[in-house]
Amino acid sequence: MDKPFNHLIICLTFVMPVAALSGCSGPNDSPEQDAVMSISSCTARGDDGQEMSVSEFGMFVTDTAGNLYPDNIRVLNRSGKWTFAEISLSDGDKGIYAYYPYNPSFSGGKMGLDARSQTDYLYSERTMVSGNAPSASITLYHLLSKVTFRMPAAVTAVRVADYSYSASYSLLTGSLEIKPEKGTISSGTGSLLLYPGDSPAMHVALVAGGHPYDFVMPAAAFRSGKEYVYTLKTAGNGVEIEDITITGWQPGGNYEGTITEKEQERQ
Structure with missing residues (x-):
C-alpha cells in the first residue's frame, strides 16, 4: 500500500545515559550490554501548518529475528520527557512499529479501525534501535x-x-x-x-x-x-x-x- 506523506511527527534523536551493571567498567564491558531504548520529544503540525504537541502514541516491538513481543506499549509525554516501559537492547536489536492514537485494545501488531469515528489514524514503518544506536527517530504517516x-x-x-x-x-x-x-x-x-x-x-x-x-x-x-x-x-x-x-x-x-x-x- 502506498505511503506518501508523513504526519510531520519529527523525533529529534538523543542518547540517554547508559546505566552500568556495576560501579566500574571492566575490559569486556560494551555499550550493547546495558543499553535501553530512548525517544526524544516530538512535535506535529496540523493541516493548517500550526505546530501542536503530541502527548502520547502506541508502539509494538519485534526482536532481532522479527518476532513480535506481545506488549502494546503506551508512550506518554510527562513534563517534556517521553516515558514508557523500559526496552532493553542487551539481548539484540529491536524493531519499533509506532501508531497513533494509542488504543489499549490493539494487539498482535494490528490496529482496529472504525471509519465512523473519522479518526486520522497514523502509522510508522519499522524503526530499528540497537545498543550502539539506542535512540529512535520515528516518523508517522497518514493511513487513510x-x-x-x-x-x-x-x-x-x-x-x-x-x-x-x-x-x-x-x-x-x-x-x-x-x-x-x-x-x-x-x-x-x-x-x-x-x-x-x-x-x-x-x-x-x-x-x-x-x-x-x-x-x-x-x-x-x-x-x-x-x-x-x-x-x-x-x-x-x-x-x-x-x-x-x-x-x-x-x-x-x-x-x-x-x-x-x-x-x-x-x-
Missing part, C-alpha cells in the same frame, strides 16, 4: 485517504450510507483488511476520511450554504495520504462533478524539509 467536497457555498456536512466502516491494519506487513460490516459515516466539515484502495460508487449527501444536496460519487482508487478534492456545481435541483484534483494531504511546499513523499507501493 482524505476526500474533500467544494461548492460555491461552504460545505458544512457530508454523509455516506452503506459504507464498510470496520477494518484492521497490520503494522508489520502493511496490509489493510476491510470487514463486511456496513453503516453510515459522516462529518461536520466538507471532508471525509475513507479507507485507501478500490472504492465502489457511493451515494453522497451533503449540506452547502444551508441547502441539502446529493449525488453519486463514481468508483475510485484511493491512496493513503492523498487528498481528493471534488469540485461540484449545481445542476437543476442537484449537483454534478465539475473537477477532481489529487494532491498530497499536506502540500510539501508549505513545510520545506519536513514532508517526504513516498511513492513505493507496500505489499
Whole structure:
C-alpha cells in the first residue's frame, strides 16, 4: 500500500545515559550490554501548518529475528520527557512499529479501525534501535485517504450510507483488511476520511450554504495520504462533478524539509 506523506511527527534523536551493571567498567564491558531504548520529544503540525504537541502514541516491538513481543506499549509525554516501559537492547536489536492514537485494545501488531469515528489514524514503518544506536527517530504517516467536497457555498456536512466502516491494519506487513460490516459515516466539515484502495460508487449527501444536496460519487482508487478534492456545481435541483484534483494531504511546499513523499507501493 502506498505511503506518501508523513504526519510531520519529527523525533529529534538523543542518547540517554547508559546505566552500568556495576560501579566500574571492566575490559569486556560494551555499550550493547546495558543499553535501553530512548525517544526524544516530538512535535506535529496540523493541516493548517500550526505546530501542536503530541502527548502520547502506541508502539509494538519485534526482536532481532522479527518476532513480535506481545506488549502494546503506551508512550506518554510527562513534563517534556517521553516515558514508557523500559526496552532493553542487551539481548539484540529491536524493531519499533509506532501508531497513533494509542488504543489499549490493539494487539498482535494490528490496529482496529472504525471509519465512523473519522479518526486520522497514523502509522510508522519499522524503526530499528540497537545498543550502539539506542535512540529512535520515528516518523508517522497518514493511513487513510482524505476526500474533500467544494461548492460555491461552504460545505458544512457530508454523509455516506452503506459504507464498510470496520477494518484492521497490520503494522508489520502493511496490509489493510476491510470487514463486511456496513453503516453510515459522516462529518461536520466538507471532508471525509475513507479507507485507501478500490472504492465502489457511493451515494453522497451533503449540506452547502444551508441547502441539502446529493449525488453519486463514481468508483475510485484511493491512496493513503492523498487528498481528493471534488469540485461540484449545481445542476437543476442537484449537483454534478465539475473537477477532481489529487494532491498530497499536506502540500510539501508549505513545510520545506519536513514532508517526504513516498511513492513505493507496500505489499
